[in-house]
Amino acid sequence: MESSDYPVGFYFELSFKGQDAAFKEVSGISKEMTMEEVTCGGENRFKYRLPTVSSTKNIVLKRALIPEGSPLIDWCSSSLDEGLANPIEAHDVSVNLLDADGQVSVMWTFFNAYPVKYSISDLKSQESEIVMESIELAYTYFEITPDTSIADLFA
Secondary structure, three states, rough: OOHHHHHOOOOOEEOOOEEEEEEOEEEEEOEEEEEEEEOOOOOOEEEEEEEEEEEEEEOEEEEEEOOOOHHHHHHHHHHHHOOOOOOOOOOOEEEEEOOOOOOOOEEEEEEEEEEEEEEEEEOOOOOOOEEEEEEEEEOOEEEEEOOOHHHHHHO
């Protein structure tokens, strides 16, 4: 396998309600097994480490501030601004890692996602940086769908 066949982390897209949304950064894609330590009666040299449940982190999406709004920002506003007066509307969100030809090589699908935080970067008069917006999404679970043509390269 050549090094040019490996996927790169800068070529990705985010899909929300069937629409693609461009982001500079997506972070927090991880799963982890929670462990419980149990002491055995009469055995003081060690503790048993037993698996409990799998846990995930929220995903964080970052991009340049879009002043005119978008369906994604409208969703954040309705979820965060209205409190719990209305039910929170959950949607599936997918992040697609693309290959050199723009085809999906790996897709992460986050089920029942909903916004839990919206923020913008600090405003500083001494610097000329682009204002970034950050959206944090909680979700129930996620699935990884590898492209079979890429998976065959590793077989």
